[in-house]
Amino acid sequence: MRIFKGIAASEGMVKGKALVFRRASMAAERRHILADGVSRELKTLEKALDEARHTIEAHDQSQLPDESQQILEAHLLMLSDPEYRRAIEAYIRTNLVSAQWAIEEVSEQYASLLAESGDALLQERADDIRDISLYLLEAAKGRKRSVDFVIDDDVVLVADSLMPSDLFALDKSRILALVLDGGARASHVAILVRAFNIPAVIATGRASRSVNDGDEVIVDGIWGEVYVRADLSAAQMLDERYARWQEHESELREMIDLPTEMVDGHRVELLANIQGLVEMEGVCASGASGIGLFRSEFLFMERATLPTEEEQYQAYKAVLEKMAPKAVTIRTLDIGGDKVVKDLGIDEKNPVLGWRAVRFCLSRKDIFTTQLRALLRASVHGKLKIMFPMISGVEELNAALHLLEHVKEECRIEGIAFDEKLEVGTMIEVPSAALCADILAKRVDFFSIGTNDLIQYTIAVDRGNEKIAYLYQPFHPAVLRSIKMIVDMAHKEGIEVSLCGEMGSDPLCSVLLAGLGVDALSMGVQSLLQVRQILRSVSSVEAKELADQALSMDSYQTINTYIREWMHDRFDHLTTI
Ligand code: PEP
Ligand code: MG
Numbered sequence: 001m002r003i004f005k006g007i008a009a010s011e012g013m014v015k016g017k018a019l020v021f022r023r024a025s026m027a028a029e030r031r032h033i034l035a036d037g038v039s040r041e042l043k044t045l046e047k048a049l050d051e052a053r054h055t056i057e058a059h060d061q062s063q064l065p066d067e068s069q070q071i072l073e074a075h076l077l078m079l080s081d082p083e084y085r086r087a088i089e090a091y092i093r094t095n096l097v098s099a100q101w102a103i104e105e106v107s108e109q110y111a112s113l114l115a116e117s118g119d120a121l122l123q124e125r126a127d128d129i130r131d132i133s134l135y136l137l138e139a140a141k142g143r144k145r146s147v148d149f150v151i152d153d154d155v156v157l158v159a160d161s162l163m164p165s166d167l168f169a170l171d172k173s174r175i176l177a178l179v180l181d182g183g184a185r186a187s188h189v190a191i192l193v194r195a196f197n198i199p200a201v202i203a204t205g206r207a208s209r210s211v212n213d214g215d216e217v218i219v220d221g222i223w224g225e226v227y228v229r230a231d232l233s234a235a236q237m238l239d240e241r242y243a244r245w246q247e248h249e250s251e252l253r254e255m256i257d258l259p260t261e262m263v264d265g266h267r268v269e270l271l272a273n274i275q276g277l278v279e280m281e282g283v284c285a286s287g288a289s290g291i292g293l294f295r296s297e298f299l300f301m302e303r304a305t306l307p308t309e310e311e312q313y314q315a316y317k318a319v320l321e322k323m324a325p326k327a328v329t330i331r332t333l334d335i336g337g338d339k340v341v342k343d344l345g346i347d348e349k350n351p352v353l354g355w356r357a358v359r360f361c362l363s364r365k366d367i368f369t370t371q372l373r374a375l376l377r378a379s380v381h382g383k384l385k386i387m388f389p390m391i392s393g394v395e396e397l398n399a400a401l402h403l404l405e406h407v408k409e410e411c412r413i414e415g416i417a418f419d420e421k422l423e424v425g426t427m428i429e430v431p432s433a434a435l436c437a438d439i440l441a442k443r444v445d446f447f448s449i450g451t452n453d454l455i456q457y458t459i460a461v462d463r464g465n466e467k468i469a470y471l472y473q474p475f476h477p478a479v480l481r482s483i484k485m486i487v488d489m490a491h492k493e494g495i496e497v498s499l500c501g502e503m504g505s506d507p508l509c510s511v512l513l514a515g516l517g518v519d520a521l522s523m524g525v526q527s528l529l530q531v532r533q534i535l536r537s538v539s540s541v542e543a544k545e546l547a548d549q550a551l552s553m554d555s556y557q558t559i560n561t562y563i564r565e566w567m568h569d570r571f572d573h574l575t576t577i
Contacts, residue, residue: 001231002211004179004204008224009190011526012199013242014177018215018228019155021162022134022208029141031098041092044099044140045085051139052132053079055467074125078132084110100140107133131209134160151175156217160208164188165340168302172196177219179207179226184472186452186502187464188338194524195275197282201226203466252529256287260532262514266540269520270528271329273500276302277315280322282525287532290326292448292522293387293500294319296371297335306341306367312374320382327383329448329498329522331427332371332400333361334389338464352462357390362399372407376418385423387448392430394439401443429453429501434482441493448522449486451501455479473556474503475563480516480551487517498522508567510534515547534571 033041056075078084084106091102107129114126151157151174158179167189178193183202193200199221211217211228218227218238222245227234260270271292272283276299283291299307299315307315320328335341336348336356344364348354361368375386388400404424411418428434429450441447451474456463458478461471473479483499490497498520503509505523510531513521521531546566553559 001234002228003234004201004207004210004226004228006179006201006204006207006224006226007183007185008200008221009180009183009185009202010178010194010198010200010221012177012197012221013219013238013245014156014199014221015216015218016154016156016176018158018179018211018213018217019151019153020208020211020213021157021159023138023160029098029100030104031101033092033096033098035096038093038096041097041099041102042089045088045092045103045136048099048103048136048140049079049085052135055135055139074128075132075135078128079135100137103133103136103140107136131206134209156219158208158211158217162189163340164192164338165301167192167196172198177217177221178202179204179211179217179219181206181208182466184464184466184469185506186455186472189464191273191502191524192275194526195273195279197526203469252533255529255532255536256285258287258532258536260289260535262535262543263537263539264541266514268514268518268535269498270532271498271500271520271522272525272528273505273522274319277318279525280319284322286525286528288326288525288528290383291319291323291328291330292498292520294328294330295334296330297333297339297341300333300335300341301339306370309370309374309377312371313377316375316378316384317381320378320384324382327385329385329387329425330375331387331389332358332375333367334358336360352456358388358396358400359390362396362403365403368403369407372404373411373416376407376411376422377416379419379422380417384419385425385446387425387427387446389427389450390430390453391426391428391440392432393436394443397426397440397443425495427500428486429457431458431482434458434486437486437489438493441490441495444495446495447486447490447497449483449497449499449501449518451479451483451499451503454482454501455503458482473560474506474509475550475556475559477551477554477556477559480512480547480559483513483516483518484547484551491517496520505531507531507534507571508563511538511543511567512547512550512563514538514540515543515545515550517544517547534567538570 053076056072088102088106091106092099111126111129114122151171154174154176156177157175160181162180175198178198178200180202181204183190190202199219201219201221201224204226207226215228218230220238260268269289271290272286272288273293274283274291275295316330334357336346336354337352346355378384391397423445425444425446425448426440427448427450428437433440452463455472455474459471459476461468463472487497496519499513499518500522504521505527507527507530514535550559550562
C-alpha cells in the first residue's frame with residue numbers, strides 16, 4: 001500500500017483502476033545521431049541535469065512532509081552521481097543516439113536491476129531512478145505535450161499535470177476521480193474538476209511516477225489523500241470516513257432553502273460560479289440565490305470554431321430562464337492565460353500578463369460585439385448582469401462601457417428588445433484596479449473581486465505553479481487590505497461587492513470575508529451549504545472583530561494560524577479545515 005497526501009481539490013471519495021498519464025515520459029524522443037552530433041547531445045544532457053537539479057531545489061522543502069523531503073534529497077544525490085551521468089554519456093557515444101533516448105534507456109536499466117533485487121528498500125530506489133529520469137526528460141525536451149489518448153473505461157486518472165484544454169479533450173464521464181502531481185486549488189483545472197463534480201486530489205508531488213496502470217486506487221477528495229492498493233484496515237478506515245462525510249452532507253442538505261442570515265440578521269448572499277450549461281441542474285438544487293459568475297469563455301473552449309451570436313444567445317437565454325427571477329452575472333470572454341481558445345492566435349511568452357480577457361476583446365471588437373449583442377438579446381429572458389474581466393484601469397473600463405452603449409444603440413435602431421436597466425459591473429482582480437476602486441466604482445453598478453487573479457498579481461505568484469504554491473496566500477496582509485479597501489470604496493459609492501474567486505468557496509475564509517464587508521460570495525456549489533452553515537452560526541459583529549484582528553497582523557503565517565484556531569474552536573466538526 002502507498003499513500004499520497006495532497007490538496008483536496010474536489011470533494012468525494014472514489015475507488016477505481018488507475019490510468020496513468022505522464023506528459024514527460026510520453027514525449028521521450030528516440031533519435032539516431034551522427035558522430036559529430038555527440039557533443040550537442042552531451043551538452044543537452046548537462047543542461048538537463050542542471051535544470052532538473054534546479055527544479056528539485058526550487059521545491060520549498062519546509063512545506064513538505066519529512067518523507068517527501070528525504071525523497072527530494074535522494075533525488076538530488078542521484079542527479080549528482082558521476083557514475084549515473086557517465087553511463088548516460090557512454091550510451092550516447094556508443095549507440096549514437098539522442099540524450100533523451102540515452103536517459104530513458106540507462107535509467108530503465110538501473111531501475112530494473114533494483115526492482116528485481118527482491119529488497120524492499122532497493123525497490124523503492126527503482127522508483128526514484130524512474131522519477132529522476134522523468135525530471136531529466138522533461139528538462140531535456142523543454143516543451144510539454146498535451147494529452148492525446150482516448151479513455152474507454154471508467155478510470156481514476158493519475159497525471160503529472162493537465163491543462164484545462166486537456167480536460168475538454170477527454171471523456172469526463174469516464175473519469176471517476178483525478179490525481180495530479182502538481183496543480184493548485186485556484187488553477188482552472190481544479191476549478192473545472194469541481195464544476196464537473198470529479199473528486200480530485202492535486203499536488204501529490206509524485207503519484208504519477210509511482211502508480212501503474214490498473215492499480216487499484218482510492219481517492220479521498222475530502223481529506224486530500226490517495227491510497228494505492230489499500231490494505232484491509234485502511235479500506236475499513238476509509239469506509240468509516242465516507243459514512244461520516246455522507247452524514248455531514250445530509251445535515252447540510254437541510255440548509256438548502258434557508259437564507260444565509262447571520263445570528264444578528266445580517267445577510268450575505270451565496271451565489272454560484274458556473275462554466276457551462278451542464279452545471280445548471282446542480283445550481284438549481286444547491287440553494288444558491290443566483291449566479292455570481294458565469295465564465296463565458298468555456299463556451300468558446302469546448303469547440304473548434306467560435307460560437308455564433310445565435311448560439312451564444314441560446315446558451316445565455318437557457319441559463320437566464322432556468323434561474324429567473326434570480327440574477328445571473330455573465331462575465332464577458334476571459335481567454336488567455338491558461339485558457340486557450342484554438343485558432344485565435346494567442347501564443348505568448350508571458351500569457352498571464354499578456355493579451356487576455358478584456359484586452360483581447362477590445363482589440364477583437366468583432367468577437368466582443370457579437371458576444372455583447374447575444375447578451376443584450378438574452379437579457380429579456382431573466383435578470384442579467386454583465387461583468388468585464390481583467391479591467392486594469394478607467395480607460396479600459398470606459399472603452400468596454402462605450403462599446404456596450406454602442407451595441408445597445410444598434411439594438412435600439414434594429415428594434416431588438418433588451419433590458420434597458422441591466423446592471424453592468426467589473427471584476428476587480430488586478431492590483432491597479434483595486435487601488436483605483438473609488439474611481440471605477442463611480443462608473444459601474446457592482447464589483448466582483450476575483451481573488452484568484454488578485455492574489456496572483458498582488459503577490460506576483462503564478463496561481464497554477466506548484467513550485468511556488470507556498471507563496472500563494474489568500475491570508476497575505478496585502479490581499480486582506482486590498483479586499484477591505486475595495487469593499488470600503490465600493491460601499492462609499494453605494495455599490496455592492498461580491499467575491500467570486502476560490503477564496504469565497506473556502507469555508508475557512510467565510511467568516512473573515514463576511515467581516516471584511518463582502519456582500520455576496522460566489523462559488524462552485526460544492527461548498528455552498530457548508531459556507532451557509534458556518535455563516536448562520538456567527539454574528540456579523542464577531543465576524544468584523546475577526547477581520548479587524550486579522551487586519552492588524554503583519555504576516556500571512558500569523559493570520560493563518562489565528563483564523564484556523566478561531567474556526568477550529570467554533571467548528572470542530574469541519575473535517576477539511
Ligand atoms: C478570479 O480571478 O478570481 C476569477 C474568479 O476568475 P478566473 O478564476 O476565471 O480567472
Ligand atoms: Mg480572473
